[in-house]
Amino acid sequence: MNFASDNCSGVAPQIMAALIAANEGTSPGYGNDALTKRLTAQIRAVFDAPEAEIALVATGTAANALSLATLCPPWVAIYCHQNAHIAHDECGAPEFFTHGAKLITVAGENGRMSPAAMNAAIAGSGNGGVHGVQRGALSLTNVTEAGTVLDASATAALARVARDYGLPVHLDGARFANAVAATGESPADLTWRAGVDILSLGGTKNGCMGVEAVVLFDPARAWEFQLRRKRGGHLLSKHRFLAAQMSAWLQDGLWLDLAHHANRMAARLADGLSQKPGVAQRYPVEANIMFPTWGPGTHARLQAKGASYYAEDCADREGARLVTSWATTEEEIDLFLEAL
Numbered sequence: 001m002n003f004a005s006d007n008c009s010g011v012a013p014q015i016m017a018a019l020i021a022a023n024e025g026t027s028p029g030y031g032n033d034a035l036t037k038r039l040t041a042q043i044r045a046v047f048d049a050p051e052a053e054i055a056l057v058a059t060g061t062a063a064n065a066l067s068l069a070t071l072c073p074p075w076v077a078i079y080c081h082q083n084a085h086i087a088h089d090e091c092g093a094p095e096f097f098t099h100g101a102k103l104i105t106v107a108g109e110n111g112r113m114s115p116a117a118m119n120a121a122i123a124g125s126g127n128g129g130v131h132g133v134q135r136g137a138l139s140l141t142n143v144t145e146a147g148t149v150l151d152a153s154a155t156a157a158l159a160r161v162a163r164d165y166g167l168p169v170h171l172d173g174a175r176f177a178n179a180v181a182a183t184g185e186s187p188a189d190l191t192w193r194a195g196v197d198i199l200s201l202g203g204t205k206n207g208c209m210g211v212e213a214v215v216l217f218d219p220a221r222a223w224e225f226q227l228r229r230k231r232g233g234h235l236l237s238k239h240r241f242l243a244a245q246m247s248a249w250l251q252d253g254l255w256l257d258l259a260h261h262a263n264r265m266a267a268r269l270a271d272g273l274s275q276k277p278g279v280a281q282r283y284p285v286e287a288n289i290m291f292p293t294w295g296p297g298t299h300a301r302l303q304a305k306g307a308s309y310y311a312e313d314c315a316d317r318e319g320a321r322l323v324t325s326w327a328t329t330e331e332e333i334d335l336f337l338e339a340l
Helices: 013-022 034-046 060-071 093-097 115-123 152-164 176-183 219-231 240-274 298-304 330-339
Strands: 053-057 076-081 102-106 134-141 169-173 198-202 212-216 292-294 310-314 317-323
Touching: 013 240, 034 053, 034 212, 034 240, 053 060, 053 219, 053 240, 060 093, 060 134, 060 169, 060 198, 060 212, 060 219, 076 115, 093 102, 102 115, 115 152, 134 152, 152 169, 169 176, 176 198, 176 240, 212 219, 240 330, 298 317, 298 330
Parallel strands: 076 102, 076 134, 134 169, 169 198
Antiparallel strands: 053 212, 198 212, 292 317, 310 317
């Protein structure tokens, strides 16, 4: 009963098979291999973006930090939600790789910033001349840290505010597959058609061993990203093992099959929780993450039964973050509900 994170799940069999196949023979390094070329064509097709440039890294932190560094000089602000992963869970990597860009966080219910709040944050900065930080970029997250989803219209509304100030837009898509599965909208509509300039496309949380693709919808930024990736120590020599994972992940829609399964398991778990007395959800359950609360003593009972998840304090109640994955089973969920 592991609901701690989709990072805890293993590698999907199709992706493991692709890694084993990629291990046969030799191949050029540093992204000059046939698998990387194939993957580039696949991603361009998925996003209906024939000119997009793609760069692979092994971690989401590298994808986000290098993307933001490509968009931002050191003296600017990056606007993000107050609970954004880049603000709380990347050990200052965005600030480090940008050499000092300032994160300005914006409040918003259910993990989402409103256009009005976003506008106020941008308008309230960059007015101090040489003495103040300048306006830099907007960073969004989909699926949000609250487990909610930004659909195409919500993404476009926020991106329009950024565009009004001439700012580029980055999207942290560590769980982007889950967002596509939840909305039924196309990857293009959720990204570049909505105004996104750079996407961190996450595979690690959705069945891959460890790969993230940075999708640069503006190819003019690609060379700088390539240089920053190398300089930052994130250009893998045996690059084909990154490409093999994501190529198999995208093949025949596997990435969406895995995400749909994770979302369905979350819906099953949320439905079961809704039938338990004293259990409430802090946010709407829209993808594969949820944040229930329950009465005191529940953590001890669940953990004694072997349940694994992140516990949180919520005033006089106990709170939890539960995450389902491509590998979550109905049996796990039923055991958890029985233990509860």
